[in-house]
Amino acid sequence: MSEERFDPMREIARLGNTMGKVIEKGINQGINQVQSLTSPNVLKVDVYVYEDNVVVRTAPIDGEVVDGSLNVSMEGSELTISGETTAEEVPALASYVVQERRFGVFARTVTINIPVKSNEAKAKLKNRVLTITLPIDTELQQDIEITPDE
Numbered sequence: 001m002s003e004e005r006f007d008p009m010r011e012i013a014r015l016g017n018t019m020g021k022v023i024e025k026g027i028n029q030g031i032n033q034v035q036s037l038t039s040p041n042v043l044k045v046d047v048y049v050y051e052d053n054v055v056v057r058t059a060p061i062d063g064e065v066v067d068g069s070l071n072v073s074m075e076g077s078e079l080t081i082s083g084e085t086t087a088e089e090v091p092a093l094a095s096y097v098v099q100e101r102r103f104g105v106f107a108r109t110v111t112i113n114i115p116v117k118s119n120e121a122k123a124k125l126k127n128r129v130l131t132i133t134l135p136i137d138t139e140l141q142q143d144i145e146i147t148p149d150e
Contacts, residue, residue: 047110054133056110056112056134063088063103064087070082081130
């Protein structure tokens with residue numbers, strides 16, 4: 001019965017191989033996360049304050065919104081817009097040279113760090129642009145009075 005001898009070079013090579021796999025996996029996960037943030041099928045939004053409202057306005061939504069699929073909900077400070085789109089019809093014999101617009105199910109969540117009255121929110125879809133108006137809850141957003149040092 002022979003004992004296997006400790007070979008430091010083999011152990012260093014094994015450790016390097018394992019670390020390489022771990023680093024590669026981490027890089028690939030990071031790339032996938034960046035792609036999900038920058039891919040063309042992510043709904044682009046602008047969020048701004050106007051008068052006593054937080055306004056969320058989307059870029060034009062690609063395609064036709066499937067009837068009844070558009071949904072806007074708010075849980076805590078997270079506003080979620082979701083829905084489904086279909087492509088407009090193209091001639092039967094057409095073949096795409098470039099197709100950048102994406103269709104199908106989509107969802108986008110935006111954090112609104114201003115207290116709002118979500119139960120009084122209004123949403124309007126016009127010309128494929130969704131505008132959501134959230135009244136600011138001024139009772140929850142108050143300045144704190146500073147008392148002078150006596």
